[in-house]
Amino acid sequence: MKYQTAADAGYISCHACGHVQPHVRTHGHARCARCGSPVHERSPDSIMRTWALLIAAALLYIPANLLPVMHTASLVGNEDDTIMSGVVYFWTSGDWPLAVIVFIASILVPMLKLSVLALLAFTAQRGSTWRPVERTKLYRLVEFIGRWSMLDVFVVTLTVALVRFQSLAVITAGPGAIAFGSVVILTMIASMQFDPRLIWDPVDEDKHKPAQRSQDQPHE
Numbered sequence: 648m649k650y651q652t653a654a655d656a657g658y659i660s661c662h663a664c665g666h667v668q669p670h671v672r673t674h675g676h677a678r679c680a681r682c683g684s685p686v687h688e689r690s691p692d693s694i695m696r697t698w699a700l701l702i703a704a705a706l707l708y709i710p711a712n713l714l715p716v717m718h719t720a721s722l723v724g725n726e727d728d729t730i731m732s733g734v735v736y737f738w739t740s741g742d743w744p745l746a747v748i749v750f751i752a753s754i755l756v757p758m759l760k761l762s763v764l765a766l767l768a769f770t771a772q773r774g775s776t777w778r779p780v781e782r783t784k785l786y787r788l789v790e791f792i793g794r795w796s797m798l799d800v801f802v803v804t805l806t807v808a809l810v811r812f813q814s815l816a817v818i819t820a821g822p823g824a825i826a827f828g829s830v831v832i833l834t835m836i837a838s839m840q841f842d843p844r845l846i847w848d849p850v851d852e853d854k855h856k857p858a859q860r861s862q863d864q865p866h867e
């Protein structure tokens with residue numbers, strides 16, 4: 648690959664103001680020459696922070712699906728709904744497009760985001776050189792979806808509330824909704840903590856010493 652990075656040339660960029668400057672290696676924090684914020688070559692402890700947030704999100708994904716997300720009190724009676732029971736309700740009552748939307752937004756997408764971030768953290772941690780372009784694209788995809796993450800919560804609550812209960816009913820969020828919201832937020836922060844440049848570091852190392860690496864490190 649024919650390219651040179653700023654880091655190769657001894658430059659570092661500021662997270663806060665974007666100023667690119669010569670990397671002065673000092674003891675303690677290096678600071679931006681222009682705005683004074685700390686500068687790092689790579690986000691510190693990026694992978695460990697990503698893991699911590701991912702594990703928390705994965706654990707909360709369990710109550711998010713098992714506990715009721717919605718409690719409905721109406722003249723007909725009280726009812727607790729989990730995400731899945733909502734999907735099943737829509738499916739069996741013939742509202743299959745809604746069943747599909749709720750299933751994708753609140754079960755499939757959060758699970759895919761968690762899996763993709765776990766894959767990225769795992770491969771970056773192992774210094775893998777496996778398909779860096781595809782992994783970068785996956786990261787961009789998760790980042791892109793992240794902007795719309797809150798939509799998951801809205802889709803679930805609004806569609807269920809609007810379609811199912813046009814009549815008089817008091818709808819309150821169940822404990823599952825809090826867990827679900829936490830999963831969405833934690834996953835979003837996890838994707839922010841992951842430093843995508845880590846995907847390319849092992850690849851660039853390979854570029855510098857191609858003969859040595861390709862022999863002793865089997866590619867996945």
Ligand SMILES: [Zn+2]
Pocket residue numbers: 661662663664665666679680681682683684
């Ligand atoms: Zn700066």
